[in-house]
Amino acid sequence: MTKNRLSKRAATLQPSMSLAISAKAEELRRNGVDVLSLSVGEPDFDTPSLIKEAGIRAIQEGKTKYTRAQGTVELREAIARRIKKDTGVDYPIEQITVANGAKHSIMNALLALLDPGDEAIVLSPYWVSYPEMIRLCEATPVIIHTKEEKGFKVDRLTLEKHTSDKTKVLILNAPSNPTGSDYTKEELQAITDWAVEQNVFIVSDEIYSKLLYEGTHYSPVSFGREVNNLTILINGVSKSYAMTGWRIGYAAGPADIIKAMNGLQSQMTSNPNSIAQFAGTAALDADDALFLPMVQAFRERRDYCVTRVNQIPGMHCNTPDGAFYLFVNVTEIYAQNDTVRDSLQLAAYLLEEAQVAVIPGIGFGQDAYIRLSFAAGMETLEEALNRIETAVVKLLNR
Numbered sequence: 001m002t003k004n005r006l007s008k009r010a011a012t013l014q015p016s017m018s019l020a021i022s023a024k025a026e027e028l029r030r031n032g033v034d035v036l037s038l039s040v041g042e043p044d045f046d047t048p049s050l051i052k053e054a055g056i057r058a059i060q061e062g063k064t065k066y067t068r069a070q071g072t073v074e075l076r077e078a079i080a081r082r083i084k085k086d087t088g089v090d091y092p093i094e095q096i097t098v099a100n101g102a103k104h105s106i107m108n109a110l111l112a113l114l115d116p117g118d119e120a121i122v123l124s125p126y127w128v129s130y131p132e133m134i135r136l137c138e139a140t141p142v143i144i145h146t147k148e149e150k151g152f153k154v155d156r157l158t159l160e161k162h163t164s165d166k167t168k169v170l171i172l173n174a175p176s177n178p179t180g181s182d183y184t185k186e187e188l189q190a191i192t193d194w195a196v197e198q199n200v201f202i203v204s205d206e207i208y209s210k211l212l213y214e215g216t217h218y219s220p221v222s223f224g225r226e227v228n229n230l231t232i233l234i235n236g237v238s239k240s241y242a243m244t245g246w247r248i249g250y251a252a253g254p255a256d257i258i259k260a261m262n263g264l265q266s267q268m269t270s271n272p273n274s275i276a277q278f279a280g281t282a283a284l285d286a287d288d289a290l291f292l293p294m295v296q297a298f299r300e301r302r303d304y305c306v307t308r309v310n311q312i313p314g315m316h317c318n319t320p321d322g323a324f325y326l327f328v329n330v331t332e333i334y335a336q337n338d339t340v341r342d343s344l345q346l347a348a349y350l351l352e353e354a355q356v357a358v359i360p361g362i363g364f365g366q367d368a369y370i371r372l373s374f375a376a377g378m379e380t381l382e383e384a385l386n387r388i389e390t391a392v393v394k395l396l397n398r
């Protein structure tokens with residue numbers, strides 16, 4: 001009998017498009033091509049020294065052994081303090097679990113919640129990993145397209161139309177990658193009311209909550225006990241403290257779900273890196289002043305890039321509330337030339353003609369867009385946008 005070498009799970013998994021583009025740009029750079037990258041998903045800032053020093057101290061003090069699978073008591077206490085400060089909600093440390101990055105926390109949460117055949121709602125444009133993570137659980141992603149004119153946000157009526165008796169989870173990501181949209185208190189209230197009424201869990205990915213340039217960020221966990229019992233709050237230190245390589249993310253939620261996530265993690269990976277946990281504790285306990293200069297720099301870059309993009313023929317974008325991405329509408333470019341007709345072709349054209357790496361919108365479920373990251377220095381952004389403008393003008397005048 002012939003046997004498949006790969007499991008169906010592995011064979012059907014889609015690779016991450018953003019990582020693929022970064023790899024292509026890296027390869028061109030190695031071959032001497034001067035590629036500018038507007039494709040990255042991490043701050044270009046260094047981890048603050050206070051945090052690095054905590055990591056060094058952890059090594060010197062021999063904090064290099066296994067910890068509890070769900071993370072040290074010190075780190076979970078620091079997370080509890082941070083969540084209390086940000087949302088007003090008290091979480092005992094038994095309801096907090098630490099993983100190898102927010103991505104791992106999300107995967108653990110989905111594995112704890114989803115059975116084969118269950119449905120999980122994902123809002124498009126979505127962070128590239130959500131649909132694949134749901135498929136890894138052998139559950140079904142139900143994609144709802146959100147619209148630019150509605151700020152790429154979902155409303156209650158639309159959620160109701162996509163709810164079935166199999167709907168188990170809604171993944172919410174605000175501020176969003178790739179659109180930067182965040183929900184107002186009223187908008188979130190309507191979504192949490194729907195979740196409670198339908199008994200649907202919310203996996204609330206708030207990894208960009210500290211990189212906010214407009215308004216106030218609200219978490220579903222602050223909307224009362226009932227929704228609290230259905231919400232798994234996901235956050236981490238990767239983006240707000242420029243710690244992507246350290247791999248510390250966390251989840252806070254109902255005791256039974258967190259316990260299940262701990263069980264899964266203890267059999268799959270055990271604890272996240274002990275040294276990174278001590279560095280993460282220092283980050284979360286530090287004064288907010290630590291990350292405010294980075295937020296200010298991102299705000300200035302956002303304003304510059306939004307203005308520039310909206311001056312390029314065939315391109316326009318909303319002003320994002322948070323995160324460090326612009327989701328740029330390029331439909332007019334497709335309509336006004338004969339060769340570049342989708343986001344993959346446009347990203348390939350910009351890489352070849354302008355030597356600028358961007359991510360095609362199709363990776364986020366919307367082909368009418370490309371994603372530009374402004375996690376790069378001002379000089380790089382200016383030069384990259386000059387090059388994009390020249391390349392687009394050339395394409396439209398062919």
Ligand SMILES: Cc1ncc(COP(=O)(O)O)c(C=O)c1O
Pocket residue numbers: 041100101102103104127173176177205207236237238239244247248249
């Ligand atoms: C929306 C979103 N969630 C989660 C993550 C992953 O965070 P971490 O690096 O902590 O795993 C990212 C990283 O790009 C992201 O954009």
